[in-house]
Amino acid sequence: MTAATAIPGLDRRPGGGRGLWLVLLVFLLALLGALSVAVGTRDVGLDDILAALHGRTDSIGQAAVAARIPRTVLAAVAGAALGLSGAVMQGVTRNPLADPGILGVNLGASLAVAVAVAWFGIASMQAYVWVAIGGAGATAAFVYAIGSLGRGGPTPLKLALAGMATSVALSSLVVAVMLSRGDVAGGLQAWQIGGVGGATFARLMPVLPFLGAGLAISLASARWLNALALGDDMAAGLGERVAVARGVSSAGAILLCGATTAVCGPIGFVGLVVPHLCRLLTGIDHRWLLPFSALGGACLLIASDIAGRLLARPAELDVGIVTALVGAPVFVGIVRRARVREL
Template identity: 80%
Template sequence: MTAAARPLPRAQAGRRSTRRRLFWLAAGLALLALLCALSVAVGTRDVGGNDIAAALRGRVDTIARAAVAARIPRTVLAALAGAALGVAGAVMQGVTRNPLADPGILGVNMGASLAVAVAVAFFGISSAQAYVWVAVAGAGATAVFVYAVGSLGRGGPTPLKLALAGVATSVAFVSLVLAVMLSHSEVAGGLQSWQIGGVGGATFARMVHVLPFLAAGFAISLGCARKLNSLALGDDMAAGLGERVAPARGLAALGAVLLCGATTAICGPIAFVGLMVPHLCRLLVGVDHRWLLPFSALAGACLLIASDIAGRLIARPSELDVGIVTAFVGAPFFIWIVRRARVREL
């Protein structure tokens, strides 16, 4: 084989990999479109195509069309929240090089939840915009705290220490949220339903306040894809390639915090989406974050919409909040990841 012929197999492999990724991208977009249609059509009252078309034109003169009008923002919110949590999970796993990293497991979601609960109970905040700022601040403070605790001792911030610090912090914050609700009965009802995590009652007016935070989070996270690829090689190798490790890690973490805080502010804490989605996407598109992050957004949107549909069908004519459904699915997945990763070696 001549020297000129040697790169050919690698080029062919690269083209096959790109074609495979494009195939899965088209399949994911088709699945997302199908799930969006089902989310609008399926619920306590099933509706047909004529009612959906009429509701899209602004006609809500029947119960079925009014149901469609209420489900459209709910579907949009589920897609946005799922995409945000999927990308945040992939970024956190890349920043910490921890296969167990997830906004829920690392306690970031519960940090945002506790901040909102304290602000509502003690400071009387009520505007959607204030919710977002408080949730983002709580998520950021918790991320710093968990990383600091996980960095103590010999070996620095190992995956196992970060996971244990996050779980312990999350459990402690759940207890504090319950204490706040028990001592402030006037806000306990609203906080309790929000604490479960769901997309019911969504409106476009409420979503407007979180869109700038989500847009900034997506932009920062996607812009850090190459940096995350460098960090995956290890700090020394990344520094040798010219990457400024600490700023790169901090910027990527900021994107994840913005996505987690904004999502928690409007939906409540939803766990396990950021854990499951990146692992599944790696099986399809590999570890390159330039592909992994967009696919995580797409898969996260599909997962949360599907979970919302399942919650409506399982408990018909009532419904289960999406946070309950993702917990049922995610807990076994978490156990499988721990066993597969051989937690003793983390």
């Protein structure tokens, strides 16, 4: 017996077919990418877009397009990473409330970067990535250890509560670090909101190897996550090494979350909202859910970035603010629907 046969309905195709939904999601991503390049504080025409794609920046419109292209790419990459990491974390913990933000992983990476900048003077993106991944990993281990205390082990409710308490504590520590260094507080405060503005390909390139490694590990963990969904005892009975499966899967999610936080700052709720929406299209099979979550995360973050530019025009709302406005009501709805006492 395998996980595919042990989980009822795992291979059942939702209405309309997963393949069709996948094609539509790819089309939506392409459409949003085009809108992100064309729409903003200054609308541009097709001529400016084509000229900018050929490297020309002779007019204001062409310069605007040239700035939006890396911004759109960063939003797509970061959204895919956050959506995928959220799906993996929910699978590893069997917790519908799991999310890099709710479990404190984003803020762990954020605190590590804030300390490194304020006290050790790091300034390169390569250093940011290593420090952020270290902070994310340490926080994930801490939250899991705290959530595992007491009778019943790491239940979804205990993990969620441990993550939220840790997030509050880490957020306070980040503020304390910024207050101690007024000369860097402004930059850290803007980064702490979470956004994709000011993106450049030079800024994105150092994180791509980490994101690629996290993507490969996470997608390769689909079979393990299907087995873990049955419970540790059943997964072990199917021949899976539960501790290895949970550790490797978590490592992929931590790489994705840490690298994204390093380049964008902490962006919340993408990893919570997207997997829940994708399950409506794919069912519970992680072989489909993980790639759908990556595409869905990219779509959500690009759409949030577009909304942030339009809602506050001619100014902008950082994408972290928009995702919080979208994600907070969804979080409340999930808690009410799941009846958190029974998690």
